[in-house]
Amino acid sequence: MQIFLPIAEVSVNAFTLLGLGGIVGVLSGMFGVGGGFLITPLLFFVGIPPAVAVATSANQIVASSVSGVLAHFKRKTVDLKMGFVLLGGGLVGSAIGIQIFNMLKAMGQVDLLVTLCYVVFLGIIGFLMLIESIRAIKRAKGRPGGRPERKKHLWVHNLPLKMKFRASGLYISAIPPIAVGVMVGMLGAVMGVGGGFIMVPAMIYLLGMPTKVVIGTSLFQIIFTAGFTTLLHAYTNHTVDVFLAFLLLIGGVIGAQIGTQIGLKMKAEQLRIWLAVLVLAVCLKLGFDLLLPPKELYSLGA
Amino acid sequence: MMTRVFALLFALLMLPGAGRAEEVVAALSQSRISITANFDGSEILIFGAVKRDQPTPEGEPLDVIITVAGPEKVETIRRKDRRFGIWINVEAQVIGHTPTFYTVTSTRELADILPPLTDSLWKITPDKRILPGMRGLPAREALIRLRKADDLYRTREGVVTLSEDTLFQTSITLPSNIVEGGYTTRIFLLRNGAVIDSYGTTINVQKVGIERWLYNLAYQQALIYGVMALAIAGLFGWGASEAFRILRR
Numbered sequence: 001m002q003i004f005l006p007i008a009e010v011s012v013n014a015f016t017l018l019g020l021g022g023i024v025g026v027l028s029g030m031f032g033v034g035g036g037f038l039i040t041p042l043l044f045f046v047g048i049p050p051a052v053a054v055a056t057s058a059n060q061i062v063a064s065s066v067s068g069v070l071a072h073f074k075r076k077t078v079d080l081k082m083g084f085v086l087l088g089g090g091l092v093g094s095a096i097g098i099q100i101f102n103m104l105k106a107m108g109q110v111d112l113l114v115t116l117c118y119v120v121f122l123g124i125i126g127f128l129m130l131i132e133s134i135r136a137i138k139r140a141k142g143r144p145g146g147r148p149e150r151k152k153h154l155w156v157h158n159l160p161l162k163m164k165f166r167a168s169g170l171y172i173s174a175i176p177p178i179a180v181g182v183m184v185g186m187l188g189a190v191m192g193v194g195g196g197f198i199m200v201p202a203m204i205y206l207l208g209m210p211t212k213v214v215i216g217t218s219l220f221q222i223i224f225t226a227g228f229t230t231l232l233h234a235y236t237n238h239t240v241d242v243f244l245a246f247l248l249l250i251g252g253v254i255g256a257q258i259g260t261q262i263g264l265k266m267k268a269e270q271l272r273i274w275l276a277v278l279v280l281a282v283c284l285k286l287g288f289d290l291l292l293p294p295k296e297l298y299s300l301g302a
Numbered sequence: 303m304m305t306r307v308f309a310l311l312f313a314l315l316m317l318p319g320a321g322r323a324e325e326v327v328a329a330l331s332q333s334r335i336s337i338t339a340n341f342d343g344s345e346i347l348i349f350g351a352v353k354r355d356q357p358t359p360e361g362e363p364l365d366v367i368i369t370v371a372g373p374e375k376v377e378t379i380r381r382k383d384r385r386f387g388i389w390i391n392v393e394a395q396v397i398g399h400t401p402t403f404y405t406v407t408s409t410r411e412l413a414d415i416l417p418p419l420t421d422s423l424w425k426i427t428p429d430k431r432i433l434p435g436m437r438g439l440p441a442r443e444a445l446i447r448l449r450k451a452d453d454l455y456r457t458r459e460g461v462v463t464l465s466e467d468t469l470f471q472t473s474i475t476l477p478s479n480i481v482e483g484g485y486t487t488r489i490f491l492l493r494n495g496a497v498i499d500s501y502g503t504t505i506n507v508q509k510v511g512i513e514r515w516l517y518n519l520a521y522q523q524a525l526i527y528g529v530m531a532l533a534i535a536g537l538f539g540w541g542a543s544e545a546f547r548i549l550r551r
Binding site: 001002003004006007009010011059060062063064065066067068070071107108109111112227230231232233234235236238240242243245246249253257290291292293294296297298299300 | 377383448531536
């Protein structure tokens, strides 16, 4: 069944979009990531203009984060205060990111920026995850009973503007969370991702938050950052396609449930290795496209 | 015989439209195309007849060429080059008004029926129609190449059927990634390498219904559209979480 997308102005098979949403949903259910980093390149691949793909992904992320955060609220694993601090940074970051996006769009370099961001971030994160999960598997095989976890106090935590984050059990400066928020907000606006895959490691390793509140808090703030990004893209670029978002959503929520079931049957370390491999595969594909001479040197449009 | 030759010469010399011995009468299966939610391209049937007030002239057979041109648009074309080891856009050029869609169909090979001079005069083939003044410039050639690759510029020779030198018909497929606007359709009657009559009409392509509504909203009431997009996302996220909670119970 073909559907004509009113904003993207292309006709796409509705089942292809449902399937894409579904696949990404399965992965996000399995690995606990938003999946924005996968859906945006996949949309490029089916012929959605990059600007529409980026803006519409942001809209879709709002829906999947709302769905996810509700479950975390019930389990009381959201640090609202930390969420708001991150959010303050996130909104500033989104606004800056949209400015950068529009500037580069006018210069014709938006594809390059998006692709470079993907290659760099997917590369770093995929690589770190792969190493970490291989180590975890080796440890598990070696001797049971890991080392006791110690709360690390980094120099960044001693900056001024100290705040108490009760749910996270932290008393640290508000500057690092704001900085993390700005970074993730910028990336979200440029890459069309929620930034969960950067936010989660940053919260654990940089802010020292306990793992159990990390995902809920990250989802909570992503709703607003992605929402703000959607609004700005809709307002300044007119590139949010609600038809497209809707189809991806339906596939996404069904896929997420299936993915959660699959995820429960697999070992956590194995899951992380597969996610790392997937992230690296996307990264390599995009990287090669930049390095290999293109078949056609010219391109039309924005 | 002499009078006939004179008549032919006369027709050749005359400006198009005046003193025609053979006239084209044509119709389209539809003059309006609506882009609905399930729009997937459209096929238009173009048919017509040659009206004469004297017997069919002898000699060279009659030929028909039909062109359809989409709305014109100013386009930015960019060139990639290698910088710091990676391929990036290095040069942008704004190219004047070119049709977003252009198709030429004919009864026979264009090389046999359309001399270059006639082609230039009537701007029939893509080469003569699309920025002929910029011929040879890499950006113009790239634009034509890219549009041809997307099947937006096409030349289909021999697909117009002409029977009894009088009735002709063809069908033209408009692609699914179509641009809204007026599609100018021209029909040319040719004999001896000259256009003896032409006919022009416009096909209107427009988004309708929810497509029109959403598009207008996105551009004219961008803030409301954005809020609506968020509301849909929020509601859907909440709905999904509730639905699966109930399902799991």
